[in-house]
Amino acid sequence: xxxxxxxxxxxxxLGCLGIFGIYQLLQxxxxxxxxxxxxxxxxxxxxxxxxxxxxxxxxxxxxLVLCGRNVEAxxxxxxxxxxxxxxxxxxxxYTVTFDLADTGATVAAAAEILQCFGYVDVxxxxxxxxYRGTITDTTVDVDKRVMETNYFGPIALTKALLPSMIKRxxxxxxxxxxxxxxxxxxxxxxxxxxxxxxxxxxxxxAQDVLAAVGKxxxxxxVADLLPSLAIYLRTLAPGLFFSIMAxxxxxxxxxxxx
Numbered sequence: 001x002x003x004x005x006x007x008x009x010x011x012x013x014l015g016c017l018g019i020f021g022i023y024q025l026l027q028x029x030x031x032x033x034x035x036x037x038x039x040x041x042x043x044x045x046x047x048x049x050x051x052x053x054x055x056x057x058x059x060x061x062x063x064l065v066l067c068g069r070n071v072e073a074x075x076x077x078x079x080x081x082x083x084x085x086x087x088x089x090x091x092x093x094y095t096v097t098f099d100l101a102d103t104g105a106t107v108a109a110a111a112e113i114l115q116c117f118g119y120v121d122v123x124x125x126x127x128x129x130x131y132r133g134t135i136t137d138t139t140v141d142v143d144k145r146v147m148e149t150n151y152f153g154p155i156a157l158t159k160a161l162l163p164s165m166i167k168r169x170x171x172x173x174x175x176x177x178x179x180x181x182x183x184x185x186x187x188x189x190x191x192x193x194x195x196x197x198x199x200x201x202x203x204x205x206a207q208d209v210l211a212a213v214g215k216x217x218x219x220x221x222v223a224d225l226l227p228s229l230a231i232y233l234r235t236l237a238p239g240l241f242f243s244i245m246a247x248x249x250x251x252x253x254x255x256x257x258x
Contacts, residue, residue: 035057035060035061035062035121035122035210036060036061036062037061037062037063037091038062038063038121038122039062039063039065039117039119039120039121039122040057040062040063040064040065040120040121040122040124041065041067041113041120041122041123041124041157041161042054042057042064042065042066042067042124042126043067043068043100043124043125043126043127043153043154043157044067044068044126044127044128045066045067045068045074045077045126046066046068046070046073046074046076046077047073049126049176049206049209050068050124050126050127051077052203052206053124053126053206053209053210054066054077054081054093055081055084055203055206056206056207056209056210057122057210058081058084058093059084060210061090061091062091062122063091063094063117064081064091064093064094065093065094065095065096065113065117065120066078066093066094066095066096067095067096067097067098067109067127068095068097068127069097069098069099070097071095071097074095074097075095077093078092078093078095081093094113094116094117096109096112096113099149100127100148100149100153100154100156100157101145101148101149101152101153103148103152103153103156106153106156106157106160107156107160109157110156110157110160110161111160113161114161114164118164119164119165119167119168120161120164120165120171121165121170121171121172122171122172122173122174123157123158123161123171123172123173123174124174124176124209125154125157125158125173125174125175125176126176127149127153127154128149128150128176129145129146129149129150131146154175158173174209176209
């Protein structure tokens with residue numbers, strides 16, 4: 001009796017797994033179709049999670065706007081993405097060079113993006129800086145610099161691009177946050193960004209960002225007086241550790257003490 005029950009249940013389980021697999025495949029296909037030909041702005045695009053997001057959104061056929069402070073790094077990334085041309089991709093990435101800590105430059109960059117594309121479908125606030133030091137060792141100037149880059153910069157860019165989403169009554173804003181927004185980590189007193197938790201790789205999290213944009217599951221809706229408007233806001237706190245950020249932070253601290 002037990003053998004017969006197991007034999008009859010096994011095909012049912014396999015069938016369920018097959019249906020689940022098909023569902024996952026359809027979800028991935030739906031996500032790629034959703035982002036195809038959409039204007040996607042990524043800050044901090046030249047390294048880490050931003051670079052991986054650029055790869056997955058480019059492969060999905062998005063019109064990429066890659067933002068960063070380093071012209072050469074942006075050009076190198078553009079060449080890499082163009083070389084890895086896919087059947088879904090017909091758009092060459094557009095690059096904008098500016099420093100998020102400079103509000104004027106950030107607003108000007110937003111104006112350039114809107115002048116070029118007319119609107120933005122997806123904004124991924126990914127850029128951020130890190131600093132290693134205790135509270136007593138960290139100067140107020142460092143605190144200001146971190147807040148200008150990690151907080152006020154994304155706010156300025158979001159405010160500048162948000163009207164285009166409101167006008168079209170659609171859009172996604174993804175903000176890459178940090179586990180440090182919930183817990184304190186020693187020697188990171190000034191850093192409240194996305195680069196300090198250990199765990200999954202940037203490539204894995206980039207796929208999660210792509211999936212999050214494809215799903216219209218809203219964490220916060222910006223509607224105001226327009227009840228039919230839905231701007232989807234998400235704060236993602238991926239478990240990441242970028243060694244390059246840690247190395248930079250150590251170098252800054254070393255030069256400070258020397």
